[in-house]
Amino acid sequence: MKIAVLSGKGGTGKTLVSVNLAAVAKQSIYIDCDVEEPNGHLFFKPVNIASEKILIKIPVVDETLCNGCRKCADFCKFNALAYINNKLLIFDEVCHSCGGCVLICPEKALLEMEKPIGEVQTGASENVTVITGILNPGEASGIPIIKKLLKDITDNKGVSLIDCPPGSACIVMESIKDADYCIFVAEPTLFGVHNLNMVHELVTLFDKPHGVVLNKCLDGENPAEKFCIEKGITILGKIPYDNELGTLNSNALISVREAEKYRDMFSSLLQTVTKEVTT
Known part of the structure; x- marks a missing residue:
């Protein structure tokens, strides 16, 4: 089961959701496709890391x-x-x-030579295999790295969490094309609605089943929730605005490994997503 987690911009809680869903599963693979700025490894702190250089072909002239x-x-x-x-x-x-x-x-007169553009690192963190793509600064595209990341999980029979790049560019399209289900993470603001609509249009274009996790929820009106109801988008769960959760996240700690209440919350979310995928 391949689950892609998306957001229209950075900072919505996409990695928070991806990391904690991967950590709460019995066995899982976490794939960080945000190759320009990967940060999932900061939470997992994987050990026994193996690294593979990713090469592309560029022209040279005779x-x-x-x-x-x-x-x-x-x-x-x-x-x-x-x-x-x-x-x-x-x-x-x-x-x-x-x-x-x-x-x-x-x-x-033109031939091709190989050039390194980044690397893929694979390590372990308790029950999670952590696979991270890293694009070298200044390179034109991270798609070759993302292709390698997702090729490595083709035969996985368990849960794979794909932490996508923010936005809706070609690297996001590459990240979701083989996903079984897409989770949007949205903030409760008008700006959040704009970005939610952007990734919703993309996933609809790919005809992927999907649902929304509403993050940083407060009492009162939630424009993102209203948008989901109007569009008929399944609301998978709500994460409240929580100082303790925010502190754990800002300290690069995995919430489900720190407190039972967060383990219960993300376990329930994973069960809901699994049910959506299998029905």
Whole structure:
């Protein structure tokens, strides 16, 4: 069972929900797909970490074969190639490794070489296997790392929690495409509604079953709850605005391992999600 946890922006409690659901399960895998700023490992503090470099292919030019036709530069929509002063320049930092320039070169002057863009770390934290993707600063895309992260859990028969990047960009799409269920984490504000609507539209486009966890709930009107009712979105649970929970989270402590009341709360949430997935 692969459960993706999303939010329209950072700070809604996405990692809080992901980490605690993974920790409360009997056995689970936690996958941090927020490769630009992963922080799930700060909570789990995994041990016995194994690391694997992630490589992509980027073009290199054989200047003895290049005739300056510029077909490769014209093809590249990311402006990673330019022909200046009778020389082909390749800007690795913006190359998206599509390989199109190599295919289109009529002189076969472009070849491919491997370049590291980050790594995947795998470790253990009690009942949880923790898999973390880390993108090197300045790289154009984390999608190759996310592909590797999710490939590693293809055969898992237990619970896998996918902590997605915030927003609704292509790296989020890659993170949810094989998920069995999507959980939105939303704040009780008008801004929270805007971001909830953004990820709801994305998940609807992918035709994924989904529900919402309303975080930081206060007494009184909750715009996010109203939005869910109007849209017919299942409300999986509500997490109250809680100073103790906030303190544990800000200290990078896993709440379900610190207090029974939080273990009960997230166990109930996991049971609700499991029921949604299996019915």
